Amino acid sequence: MSDKHNAGDVPTTGHVWDDDLGDYINQPPKWWMLGLTASAIWVVVYWIFYPSIPLSNGGSFFPGVGGWTAIKEMEADKSVVDEVRGKYEAKLKDMTPAAILADGDLTEYVTRSGKVLFGDNCAACHGQNGVGTKDKQGLFAPILNDDDWLFGGKIDDIHTTIVGGRQGMMMAHKDMLSPEEVDTLANAVAAGTPTATPLFTDKGCVACHGADGKGMQAMGSANLTDSVWRFDSSVEGIKYTINNGVNAGTPETRVAVMPAFQGAKLSDAEIKKLAVYVYKFGGGQADAQVAPAAQ
Amino acid sequence: MNQEVKKEEVPQQEAGEVTTIYREFETWTVNMGDKTIHAKRMSGFFRTFKDRAQLALWLPFFLFPYVRWNGKQAILFDIDHRQFHFFNLTVLPQDIWMLSLILLVAAMTLFAVTSVASRVWCGYFCFQTAWTDWFTWIEEKIEGNPTARRKLETAPWDADKIKKKGLKHMAWAALALLTGISFSIWFVDAFDYWNSLIHLQLPLVGWVTLFAFFAGTYILAGLLREQTCIWLCPYARIQAVMSDAQTIMPTYDYTRGEPRGKIRRGAEVVAPQGDCIDCFQCVQVCPTGVDIRNGQQLGCITCGLCIDACDSIMDKIGKPQGLIRYASLDELDGKPAKKMYQHPRTLVYIGIITLALGGIVWGLTHLGSMTLKIMHERQPLYVSMSDGSIQNKYDFKLLNKTDKDFQVKVTAEGGIKDQIIIGAEHEPVIHHGRGTSFTIFVKAPGKFANKDVTPIQFRVESVNDPMVFAEYTSQFYAPKK
Numbered sequence: 001m002s003d004k005h006n007a008g009d010v011p012t013t014g015h016v017w018d019d020d021l022g023d024y025i026n027q028p029p030k031w032w033m034l035g036l037t038a039s040a041i042w043v044v045v046y047w048i049f050y051p052s053i054p055l056s057n058g059g060s061f062f063p064g065v066g067g068w069t070a071i072k073e074m075e076a077d078k079s080v081v082d083e084v085r086g087k088y089e090a091k092l093k094d095m096t097p098a099a100i101l102a103d104g105d106l107t108e109y110v111t112r113s114g115k116v117l118f119g120d121n122c123a124a125c126h127g128q129n130g131v132g133t134k135d136k137q138g139l140f141a142p143i144l145n146d147d148d149w150l151f152g153g154k155i156d157d158i159h160t161t162i163v164g165g166r167q168g169m170m171m172a173h174k175d176m177l178s179p180e181e182v183d184t185l186a187n188a189v190a191a192g193t194p195t196a197t198p199l200f201t202d203k204g205c206v207a208c209h210g211a212d213g214k215g216m217q218a219m220g221s222a223n224l225t226d227s228v229w230r231f232d233s234s235v236e237g238i239k240y241t242i243n244n245g246v247n248a249g250t251p252e253t254r255v256a257v258m259p260a261f262q263g264a265k266l267s268d269a270e271i272k273k274l275a276v277y278v279y280k281f282g283g284g285q286a287d288a289q290v291a292p293a294a295q
Numbered sequence: 296m297n298q299e300v301k302k303e304e305v306p307q308q309e310a311g312e313v314t315t316i317y318r319e320f321e322t323w324t325v326n327m328g329d330k331t332i333h334a335k336r337m338s339g340f341f342r343t344f345k346d347r348a349q350l351a352l353w354l355p356f357f358l359f360p361y362v363r364w365n366g367k368q369a370i371l372f373d374i375d376h377r378q379f380h381f382f383n384l385t386v387l388p389q390d391i392w393m394l395s396l397i398l399l400v401a402a403m404t405l406f407a408v409t410s411v412a413s414r415v416w417c418g419y420f421c422f423q424t425a426w427t428d429w430f431t432w433i434e435e436k437i438e439g440n441p442t443a444r445r446k447l448e449t450a451p452w453d454a455d456k457i458k459k460k461g462l463k464h465m466a467w468a469a470l471a472l473l474t475g476i477s478f479s480i481w482f483v484d485a486f487d488y489w490n491s492l493i494h495l496q497l498p499l500v501g502w503v504t505l506f507a508f509f510a511g512t513y514i515l516a517g518l519l520r521e522q523t524c525i526w527l528c529p530y531a532r533i534q535a536v537m538s539d540a541q542t543i544m545p546t547y548d549y550t551r552g553e554p555r556g557k558i559r560r561g562a563e564v565v566a567p568q569g570d571c572i573d574c575f576q577c578v579q580v581c582p583t584g585v586d587i588r589n590g591q592q593l594g595c596i597t598c599g600l601c602i603d604a605c606d607s608i609m610d611k612i613g614k615p616q617g618l619i620r621y622a623s624l625d626e627l628d629g630k631p632a633k634k635m636y637q638h639p640r641t642l643v644y645i646g647i648i649t650l651a652l653g654g655i656v657w658g659l660t661h662l663g664s665m666t667l668k669i670m671h672e673r674q675p676l677y678v679s680m681s682d683g684s685i686q687n688k689y690d691f692k693l694l695n696k697t698d699k700d701f702q703v704k705v706t707a708e709g710g711i712k713d714q715i716i717i718g719a720e721h722e723p724v725i726h727h728g729r730g731t732s733f734t735i736f737v738k739a740p741g742k743f744a745n746k747d748v749t750p751i752q753f754r755v756e757s758v759n760d761p762m763v764f765a766e767y768t769s770q771f772y773a774p775k776k
Contacts, residue, residue, distance in 0.1 A: 104723070108732070131675040145688075148681040226681035227741075282678060282688050282736050 085113065089269065097159045097275045098287070107276060114277030117270055121261065122278075130281045137240075137254055138232035145281045148228035150220040153285040157217075159275040161258065162266075168220055168230075168256030170208070172245035177203060186238040189213075194224040230256070326594060328522040331448070332584040333441035334431065337576075339603025348419040349428065357473070360480040372482050378728070384659070387696055387728075389666060393658040399651045405530070407644035409537040412621070413544035417531065418598035423523050426474070426516035427582065430467055437463045441579070467517045468509075475508035521583035525594055535593060539640075540624040541633050544597050547577075547588040547619050548627060555588075558612065570614050577601035577619060587619055665725070667755050667765035668692040676772040679741070685711075685773045686738045693732070693755060693765070695725040702758040710751035710771045711739035722758055737771060744773035 012022035027033075047053075051069075053062040063069075088109040092100050100106045119128065127133045130144030147153060150168070151161050173182065181199055188197045194213035200206060205213075208221040215223040222230050231241050231254055244252045261271055278284070326332075336342070362369040364382050371380040379386040386393070408415045417424060438444045438459050450456050479501060480488045491497050497505065515523050524531050538544065552571035571588065578586050580601055585594040587601045605619040626632065636642065672688035680686050695701070705719040717736040725731045737751065749771045756764035 111734070129672075129674045143675075143678070145675055145678040146680050146686070223681065227679065227683045228681045280734065282686055282734075283680075 092272065093269050097155045097272045100272060100276050101155050101279060107280065110273045110276045111280050114273050117274055118277055121266060130278060138237060139230060142230060144278050145283055146228055147283040148223065148226060150222060152217045153283055154287055155275060155279050155284060158278050159271065162271050162274055163260065163262040165260035166220060166258045168246045170246035172243060172248040172250060172253060174243035182239050182242050185242060186235050189224050189238050190235045192225050326525055326584055332521060333444045334582045335441050335579045336435060337580050337604050337607060339606065341599030341603050345419050345598055349425040352420050353422065353425055357477045360485040368484050374482050389694060390658060390662060393655055396651045396654045400648055403644050403648045406537055407641055407648065409534045410542060410641045410644065413538045413542050414534050414597040417596040423515060424596055426512060427520045429470065430516045433466045434463055437466065467513060471509045471512035474512045475505040478508045479504055524583060524596055531593065541638060543621045543623045544591065545587060545599050545602055545619060546622040546627060550627060552618050570618050572612060574608055576604040576608055580604040662696065664697045664763045665765045666694045667767045669753055669767045669769045671769050680738065683741045684738050685741050685744045686736050687771050689735045689769060691733050691735055692730055693725050694730050695727045698727055700724055700726050703755045704758055705735060706754050708752045710737065710749055712743040714739035745776060747773055747775045
């Protein structure tokens, strides 16, 4: 590959430095010249094939004869991903959320791929992985990992919640109850025993929270006896909730609103996937209670 | 300084002296591949040894892929399915760390052997020298002995030359093709491969591999030959630093051979003369074209063929054999040979080999049937449930290394009192040959969860066979109290 010449055979440029340093006028090796020429040809071909020459009329450019664009390349890459997902998506399109949940492979697919969907649509309020978000009133949006559900934790309940959204409601009681009554009730609720005071029945709390104080799923009223709290769980916080209500139409009231996601926001399939994804956070309730295996 | 003096003084140089390094430099001839080396083939001990060693190592390369075992190929590096089959053993990518130990053993064996007996690998076993040897053997069968070959090279392109050259290159191409095929069938089923090849239905990667190894063999063994050893091969250079004064290698005994000179029958002996009669047989048989009488050098692959040549000449002139022989520099200088334990470098190499072999044996006997990895959910670390209990979430990843699917049950030791495991009640199926994952929840009463982190050891075992199991220690997180 080398084009060898003996030192004496090649003339120099004639310029001599430091008494004896000359500069041979050797040709570069053939392989090197071939490489250089090939690179030059490559550049020209590339230049014609791909978008290259900027034109003067307002940001326009020569698009190249190959028709390459970054968007097309992205679409091509995306189609590879869609192909992998396609078989699962086609299958779950016509299935009920409960049927998806019963299918191990599909559940696996949903729990692995649902993160983006949840992150884009739900995490803003419910937090990444459904850990809930807080504001100064306590929880801004409920934790989705636990087993306490205001509107039901079965797969179809979760699905209904995402489809239609939910709105909490509780009247403001500051004009109906005396501060002492509020204080008594708040203390009873904070202790986890709301029914301990007769005020619970007398003042109508039972209407929504039930005779046992465990709430009613149909209304979304909170269970006042468990250890999961929708709002501030201190006595002061509970007093605030009793006084100002939830979504009671005043500026002070507590706010608990989840928008509906069906229609413009999410497709049916996406809602089904999200229902399964949320269910699998760990709090989902089985339709028929399966006795958990003891250790 | 005249030529004679140089030749005498070169072997006696003291290492590290700048002047002697440059003096040696003047006598170097650098083989740039300008002329094809046509080495003479002479029979002898090392010729036979080289022939047999080459065949012993490389015949299995051609034949092993056809060995069947339980209806499957006995040794198959199944890249498509990411499995390595070795008779009854199946190694999955997770155990590939053993490959690094195998490579370590190979490298250290090369080092150890080289430090004791110089480039044994190069001379007798290396695919480059083996294939080159076979290619030149074909050349000799078709074109004749070295003299005839040199003549043919300068001859005009007549029918005879075209016939001989064409035949030779076809034979070379056939061997190169067989090499490419034999390489490929270590990675795909041999009989399937031949079937696809004959029907010209190999996948693109198959054609590229075949062509690469066909062209590689043809160019490296047919055209480049010793140039590969001198200019391309990194091991040639690396091995040079592993030999020292105690390393034995084919060496010209200059104390006995010099001053060299032709024997003149019946002539008066006017000057003292060594045993070397300057017959150049050692140079003519050398496959890399070096003159061993110049001493240890990069071009020498220590194949011992010059020893065979010299011994046959010594027999003819009635001198004892061994003017060129396996000897160390110390031996030539009359220093006593060192004991094995005085050669610490070799002992270190052997030590590393032993450790690595131990690792491989341990790995092969502890392959296991199942591996388990558990990742604790990072967010949230724990969930407070409505009944006051604490729930943790774990992502189980299992790899079933057996060849059957089976169901598993999940148990745990440690953790929190009265904890329950949720999520494996249905005894999930673990598919063979690929990963399976599922989610497990552990729920424990909050009153017992007193520490923020408690170790918990999970055990996953096959429902049918309790010996097929895997364990993994994770943590149970609870609120700080």
